[in-house]
Amino acid sequence: MAFLFRSSSVDESAKMDAASAHQIRTPEEAVSRIAYLASDVVVSVQPSLATDSPFSSHLKRYAGRKDQSLVAQNASSVPEIISVRQNNDPLLSVFSPIRSGKLVSVTTNSSILLPSVSHLYKLAQYPVVLHVSLEPKNFADYSVITSIRNTGWTFLQSETLQEAQDMALTAHALAVRTGKGVVHFFAPETSAEDKAIPAENTTVVRDVLDIDAVRRFQSGSIHASGIYADDGHVAVSSIYPEPVVGQSQTEKSGGLTPVPAESKATSAMTSVKTSRASESGDSEASVSVATTVETAPPQITSADIYDAATRIWVQLQASVGRSYSAFEYTGPADATNALFIFGSDVGSFAAVLDNAKNEDIFAKAAVITPRLYRPWIGSKLVNAIPKSIKRIAVLEQIHRKTTKWGPLLIDVLTSVKSGPGGVEHIVGYQLGYVDPQVITQALRGIFQNLTSEKPIQNLEVGVRDAPTQEIQDANQAPKLETAYNKILDQLFGNRRYVANALRSEHAGISANVAASPEFGFGSLLARKQLRNRFISEAKAAASSKEFTTDGPKNFLARWAMNAEDPAKAGEIADDVIARLETDGSPLAQKLLRNKGLFRKESLWLTGSDAWAYDLGNSGVHHVLASGENVNMLIIDSTPYSEKAAADAERRKKDIGLYAMNFGNAYVASTAVYSSYTQVLQALLEADKFDGPSVVLAYLPYFGEGDSPLTVLQETKKAVDAGYWPLYRWNPDNEKKGEPNFSLDSELIKQELKNFLKRDNQLTQLMQKEPKFASSLAQDFGTEVRAQQKRKAKDAYNQLLEGLLGAPLTILYASDNGNAASLAKRLGNRGRARGLKTTVMAMEDYPVEDLSSEENIVFLTSVAGQGEFPQNGLAFWDAIKDSTDLDLASVSFSVFGLGDSHYWPRKEDKIYYNKPGKDLFRLLTNLGGKVLADIGLGDDQDPDAYHTAYNEWEPKIWAALGVDKVEGLPEEPPPITNEDIKLASNYLRGTIVEGLNDPSTGAISAADQQLTKFHGTYMQDDRDVRDERKAQGLEPAYSFMIRCRLPGGVATPKQWVQMDDISNELGNETMKLTTRQTFQFHGVVKGKLKPAMQAINRSLMTTIAACGDVNRNVMCSSLPTQSSYHREVYAVSAKISDHLLPSTNAYHEIWLTDDDNKKTQVAGEAVQDFEPLYGPTYLPRKFKITIAIPPHNDTDVYAHDIGLIAIKGADGHLEGFNILAGGGMGATHNNKKTYPQTGRMFGYCAAEDAHIACEKIMLVQRDHGDRKNRKHARLKYTIDDMTVDVFRAKVEDLWGKKFAPAKPFKFESNVDTFGWQKDENGLNHFTFFIENGRIEDTPEFQMKTGLREIAKVLKGEFRLTGNQHLIMSNVADEDLPALQALMKQYKLDNVQFSGLRLSSSACVAFPTCGLAMAESERYLPVLIGKLEDCLEANGLRQDSIVMRMTGCPNGCARPWLAEVAFVGKAYGAYNMYLGGGYHGQRLNKLYRSSIKEDEILEIMKPLLKRYALEREEGERFGDFCVRTGVIKATTDGTNFHEGVAEEESDEE
Secondary structure, three states: OOOOOOOOOOOOOOOOOOOHOOOOHHHHHHHHHHHHHHHOOEEEOOOOOOEEOOOHHHHHHHHHOOOOOOOOOOOOOOEEEEEEEOOHHHHHHHHHHOOOOOOOOEEHHHHHHHHHHHHHHHHHHOEEEEEEEEOOOOOOOOOOHOOOOOOEEEEEOOOOHHHHHHHHHHHHHHHHHHHHEEEEEEEEHHHHOOOOEEEHHHHHHHHOOOOHHHHHOOOOOOOOOOOOOOOOOOOOOOOOOOOOOOHHHHHHHHOOOOOOOOOOHHHHHHHOHHHHHHHOOOOEEEEEHOOOOOOOOOOOOHHHHHHHHHHHHHHHHHHOOOOOOEEEOOOOOOOOOOEEEEEOOOHHHHHHHOOOOOOOOOOEEEEEEEEEOOOOOHHHHHOOOOOOEEEEEEEEEOOOOOOOOOOOHHHHHHHEEEEEEEEEEEEEEEEEEEEHHHHHHHHHHHHHHHHOOOOOOOOEOEEOOOOOOHHHHHHHOOOOOHHHHHHHHHHHHHHEEEEOOOOOOEOOOOOOOOOOHHHHHHHHHHHHHHHHHHHHHHHHOOOOOOOOOHHHHHHHHHHHHOOOEEEEEEEHHHHHHHHHHHHHHHHHHHHHHHHHHHHEEEEEEEEEEEHEEEEHHHHHHHHHHHOOEEEEEEEEEOHHHHHHOOHHHHOOOOOOHHHHOOOOOOEEEEEOOHHHHHHHHHHHHHOOOOOOOOEEEEEEOOOOOOOOOHHHHHHHHHHHOOOOOOEEEEEHHHHOOOOOEHHHHHHHHHHHHHHHHHHHHHHHHHHHHOOOOOOOHHHHHHHEEEEHHHHHHHHHHHHOOOOOOOOOEEEOOOOOOHHHHHHHHHHHHHHOOOOEEEEHHHOOOOOOHHHHHEEEEEOOOOOOEEEEEEHHHHHHHHOOOOOOOOOOEEEEEEEEOOOOOOOHHHHHHOOOOOHHHHHHHHHHHHEEEEEEOOOOEEEEOOOOHHHHHHHHHHHHHHHOOOOOOOHHHHHHHOHHHHHHHHOOOOOOOOHHHHHHOOOOOOOOHHHHHHHHHHOEEEEEOOOOHHHHHHHHOOOOOOEEOOOOOHHHOOOOHHHHHHHHHHHOOOOOOOEEEOOOOOEEEOOOOOHHHHHHHHHHHOEEEEOOOOOOOOOOOOEEEOOOHHHHHHHHHHHHHHHHHHHOEEEEEEHHHHHHOOOOHHHHOOOOOOOOOOOOOOOOOOOOOOOEEEEEEOOOOHHHHHOEEEEEEEEOOOOEEEEEEEEOOEEOOOOOOOOOOEEEEEEEEEEEEEEHHHHHHHHHHHHHHHHOOOHHHHHHHHHHHHHOOOHHHHHHHHHHHOOOOOOOOOOOOOOOOOOOOOOOOOOOOOEHHHHHHHHEEEOOOOOOOOHHHHHHHHHHHOEEEEOOOOOOOOEEOOOHHHHHHHHHHHHHHOOOOOOOOOOHHHHOOOOOOOOOOOOOOOOOHHHHHHHHHHHHHHHHHOOOOOOEEEEEOOOOOOOOOHOOOOEEEEEEEOOOOEEOOOOOOOOOOOEEEEEEEEOHHHHHHHHHHHHHHHHHOOOOOOOOOHHHHHHOOOOOOHHHHOOOOOOOOOOOOOO
16 A cells, blocks of 8 residues: 555666756655746745745755756746745735746745635636645644635645655646646655655656647736736636657656656547547547637636546656556555545555554555545545445544534545445544554544444544654744734724634734735625614614513613714623523524624724735725725734845835825824834724724734744834834824824934924925935935045044144944043044044044055954954945055054953954954055054953053054153043042932933933932943944933832832833833842933832832942842741841932932922032942942842842841741852953852841941942952952951941851742742732743733732732742732732743743843843743753753843842853853852853853753752752762852863963
8 A cells, every 4th residue: 555655666776867867855856846847937935035945945056057947938048036935925926927928836835825815816717836835844734725725726735755746747737738726735744754766857847748838828928907806817728639658768767757658648638628529539629729719718627627637647657657546545445444534644544554454443444545636526536436435534634623524524525425335434533643653543543433333523633733843943933923913802802803814713814914905895894784784683673572571672772872882882782682692582582693793893904015015906995995994904024124125026105104195094003012002002093993094013024933032123123213113193183183193103203303304395306306316315324424424534634734743543443432442542642742633433434535544543342253343343344345445555553452261262262353353454455554563452461451552552652753752741540430429429410411411312421320329221222223323323222210129019009100100101111120129121311300200209219229339128028928028028128228328419300399490308408418328439339138048039149248037936037147248240251250159247136237237338338449340349358358357347347246147048049939828818929020021912911910910909019039029918808809810811820841930031132231142032032942851851840040141240140040141242151050059159150152052952961961860859050060060169269260161271
């Protein structure tokens, strides 16, 4: 039986022609070769234009070699390969070439079929061939094929590699001969184990294709005006006798290679249209028909297609010795049982049946498969089945079953006569994934049911989901497409009606759908008419006497009066339905049959940006022109980065502008990954608008494997750059005296206003003089940027004209400011020596001036892996490949700033100072004269880069002859943070002036340091930094605000207030930080003060949440001991209040009266006083935490002061063991910096804790390093002074001594999730908040859910130090309501892996200016790639503490994690192992600068080894130390010693 499924019958000894020696190894390659040979145009559907499909790589190779096709009309022609993204309406590319007489084929996966239904119906009447690879790859879904079976196409199936080649050829020949579209589909996994086959024989291919018929099609064309309207074209077959296969063919072999024909196939080889004539003996009929004009050519019938296919297969058999038929039967001729299989397990089932033993229940069973799936000709199936067959099991591999009976079962039932004397039982099965090892058991189950007296229908065989294959991870769709449809579900629920929904599973359509808007519009009109009739029926029923009770009448009358009001109709609907159900009369039953119509439906059409290509002829125009109350949701998926590559022939129109010009439509432009709230607002407004509505929805992605992070970044670029502005246009607003147009893109408001103003002035000129249009339009972009550079330089040159001395141009490229500072200092020193110096960033320099410079020096640091910093990239790109520059008269030098240890591996040493070295080499090659040899600053030198710089700078002065200048003025020392604090007048600075400056979204550098003390950092969005820089715009500045919340305890009211602030003044998200407080991002400068005031109105503050002061005091959350927690929490609040700064600046700046008058809380005093801090505050930030054993959930060892609560014998708080000198900050490759754990100082009573903390802080104030901020934390002060000396100073200042520490024990530093009950009987639930980010997404409305809970919660919220949230103090009677809300919003789910539950990450990109790599957005992805390994090794529930930060400053306390990843460059991390599970031991560097593939290569074997070799109760970090994977770090001072990967000093 297996001969049917594998090409084993071919004579392997036959020799191929040398030209055909190539071996085909995959079905995609076999298909691609045939498609290329048999087509004028091949539409290659790809995941993205940058990512090949399994077909496209082959097609591009053939086209690159200029291989010719067999159907080309001239010798030099090669097929045109059109690459189209799979979410960009690929079948749209077929219409034009097929109508112009070109043979078109499409190579694609099955994902495009359902979204292209509207095109399939129209293209069915053209000889187009679709080669479809079914997905998913390891377990194909055949329901995609059954769903489109009635579109009018012919469907052919192949299962083996050889069949893929033969059926591909059959498909092309059949399309040409019948004039109809053919779908050839296959599941790649069915041939994965097949042996390679020879390439096709072009002579056979040419004969089977029938070139004469091809030429006749190519000589004509079809005139049609649009892609949506039906053009009336009818398929026409070729009309002439087919060629006879001669006798001079070679022996049969594999591939499409000729074999001798055993008999001439003459009478069987007539054309479809002349078959009846030849049967009557008229052999000349075809000749006369060819010259006859027919007014109405007969349509192609199913029989015609079957006959054509049969003739092709006869010809193939004669040529290559392989036979095929519409239905393939294999098995004993006298079999009584048969499997009819439509799925990918045919070969596996057949192999088991072949080897069945006589006693097996499935012995001597047969297998039937459909080769020609459509047209389905039942009589041919009956003919293929022996009369002995009594029972047929129909196995359908359909993932999403939409009807009770499978489509194939219905086909078989309607074809095969059942009952006495024939087939007795036909039983349907849903075929799932069947592991090869259990196929025998599966067959046994199938046949036991089949042969039973009363077989059960619709049993499932196998499992629904195939096991995840690692190779497929990259291709897993993130299911982003359904985002907007999920929001529609959330907003409108059972009121939502989508006319053109194609997948019931999603109740909507994917982002790449391009279903016809006309079809949907007509459907919606019919739906509206149906409801209008229903309303009339309800009105008539309200006065009817046919009800058995009086209940329905009054409610029907009330409902009919409010039927058009969605809210009121919905309110009354449930009452009406309930009374109708109670009544039970025939009239009531009739109304109940359409009970969904009692609610006024929200009517939607959903589609893609494909609708934007032909607006005038499309249904979009019809909807808008009709004025009907219909909503359109149109999803645009073109990534911002690909916008420039758009096909000019398929240029999209602006649907929003088109709709606004109608004047009667609501229009909105939205982006769910930019503003979720704006999407909700737009959809709700569209629903309320009485007329047509268009909601444009942006969802960019390159391919189905894109992560949400990619989509987020593309969205932000598009929105911020103005490519996709967020706006709403509501004509109804005019009636209310409000503006029709609302611009919702916060960051482009000013730019857009300027553009609109300019646009109004220039539009008329551009229209009047089209030849100036491009120049005028470009002037706003690149030309303006160039002019700015030119004017700035020319103006400066004029200033220098009157000066003496040689000119010196200094250009810099700087990421962190060091190179910029050096360049400016060098410029000042040059001026002091009489030189005419110019200093500017490389990006601001006109490159065309380089050849005319006399003296020029460059200073550049390093970004990423040996790249130029952002403000030097454009300059480098402009000169690196230049062939025009001649620098023979230019003297130059270069100084680079780098770190020779930053990339420790030898192969990575090339990155050290690479930009400087590359620039020096290039300038030399361009003929420049070396002013001074290159200087290479190294952070590993004693004074870092200053060591080399101090040697390099004098060489510049000597070369310019100004090294002996006398009387140079003294240089002022650089301004330090200490200077800024001292001059700030107790933190005032010029903050108020900066806030009131409308010319920029930023504040000054000095004020940026001061605002930290007020609880806010200035940041910019790094996702869009490059794009804004390219546009000549300043960075997208915004501010982060951090609240001060001692112990992390907040009331439900405060939670709602924080939620409001994030929505109205921030970026619609909140961050729960590792310091137990709220953090807001995306607050623009104009909203900074209102946000601060709103926080203070909620009885919180932000003072001292950041800066060189004591910051937010943390406290263990301890939900199981609430009374004890309350006592300890009170101490944290007391310490926080005691150590607050006393300055009035905070109140003056942020908390002014309504008239903006400053209110000085301490009267009219003009001078503040800081009794604890003094005018310069502390040398560096200062952090305090309290931990309550056995929970170290606040990382007590990681803080400047850590208090360990000691419980007395009476169960109450007694006092604290005090640790001092912990801290997480460090600098990569700077061994003078290191993390440190707190050292034990001893015990103090609870009432003395705040004083003890004060005295430790004061000793640090007076003895901390104020010259080197990298050495300014308390940990270094204690290490320099020693613990004993520092403790003695504290005790002297305090007047008391620490008592000996009391015993304690920690067991964990992670949170306990789910419900817990405390000693008072109150309930507490710990929510898992991944990395602390509170936000709404279409899949998970976490933020909304927590807000709804806060509205009804009577207890409190506790923020944890691990970024999670505890809902506390819930009484038993309040549980049901809260649990219902938790379930509704999916907040009750804590069934995550132990690794995920124990993870933590800092914010990093896009807002943190210090981030070197992703953290919060990447850690969940990395964990997801490890969870299969955890599951496989039985570690899913094991808690392993994993942390990630974007830089070494340690915000997520990575140095104490069992495994940590610290960002080194984008995509690269240092990996650390061996931290203590309780947070008591630092980890150590294991690998440096590794990327994801290396991380996975390390982690997976290590996790497996841990699972196999760990001791009872042994934690992962301890295991790594015990087994020698890593050495234990016993103190921060030996953190850098004995690392697993020593850094090489070699360059």
